[in-house]
Amino acid sequence: GQNIDQPTEMTATEGAIVQINCTYQTSGFNGLFWYQQHAGEAPTFLSYNVLDGLEEKGRFSSFLSRSKGYSYLLLKELQMKDSASYLCAVRLNSGYALNFGKGTSLLVTP
Amino acid sequence: SAVISQKPSRDICQRGTSLTIQCQVDSQVTMMFWYRQQPGQSLTLIATANQGSEATYESGFVIDKFPISRPNLTFSTLTVSNMSPEDSSIYLCSVVRGSDYEQYFGPGTRLTVT
Numbered sequence: 001g002q003n004i005d006q007p008t009e010m011t012a013t014e015g016a017i018v019q020i021n022c023t024y025q026t027s028g029f030n031g032l033f034w035y036q037q038h039a040g041e042a043p044t045f046l047s048y049n050v051l052d053g054l055e056e057k058g059r060f061s062s063f064l065s066r067s068k069g070y071s072y073l074l075l076k077e078l079q080m081k082d083s084a085s086y087l088c089a090v091r092l093n094s095g096y097a098l099n100f101g102k103g104t105s106l107l108v109t110p
Numbered sequence: 111s112a113v114i115s116q117k118p119s120r121d122i123c124q125r126g127t128s129l130t131i132q133c134q135v136d137s138q139v140t141m142m143f144w145y146r147q148q149p150g151q152s153l154t155l156i157a158t159a160n161q162g163s164e165a166t167y168e169s170g171f172v173i174d175k176f177p178i179s180r181p182n183l184t185f186s187t188l189t190v191s192n193m194s195p196e197d198s199s200i201y202l203c204s205v206v207r208g209s210d211y212e213q214y215f216g217p218g219t220r221l222t223v224t
Contacts, residue, residue: 031211033213035215041217041218042202042215042216042217042218043153043202043215044215045212045213045214048211048212050211087152087153089153091211095141095158096140096141096143096158096206096213097141097143097155097158097168098153098155098204098213099155100152100153100154101152102151102152103152
């Protein structure tokens with residue numbers, strides 16, 4: 001089966017850095033995605049990793065280690081608007097569909 | 111990116127009835143999917159909508175309950191049949207376009223079954 005784990009909730013301070021971890025055990029792997037979802041809205045794409053290493057995109061970075069089944073999303077210079085749910089998702093070899101973790105609810109405080 | 115619209119955006123339905131949700135994309139896409147997001151939960155894949163053939167359903171989802179159509183490369187429908195309160199959820203259409211790796215999501219349809 002598929003198992004994707006991430007913390008349920010995290011709290012961080014405005015201006016700080018936060019790292020959201022995701023571990024996965026899946027039968028097949030063809031990429032790991034991070035999405036941001038604000039309450040009542042659709043998920044929006046943040047990052048994609050298919051090879052090991054760090055992908056940086058502005059304030060957001062994502063890291064992948066395939067041998068460890070591990071990824072993290074790093075958010076720098078946190079802003080209040082970053083308060084949202086962050087979803088880790090794995091694409092399997094069998095197709096383009098995504099298997100999502102339960103999401104991490106991030107609260108940014110002043 | 112792909113612009114995806116869904117109709118209706120929300121609905122309140124009575125137990126035992128059916129609702130058809132439409133997904134329209136502004137350009138041709140390779141793959142279309144339907145996901146469900148139950149209250150406070152993450153996204154669960156219902157099925158892959160295949161153009162011109164029967165959808166491919168995930169474990170726990172069946173065609174009689176969630177019939178899906180995809181008549182062309184820009185449009186799909188999902189019907190939630192014989193609804194019960196447990197079907198109250200957000201239903202999201204998602205697409206992959208060409209060789210893109212990114213998967214885009216529609217705004218979702220918020221369904222409440224009473």
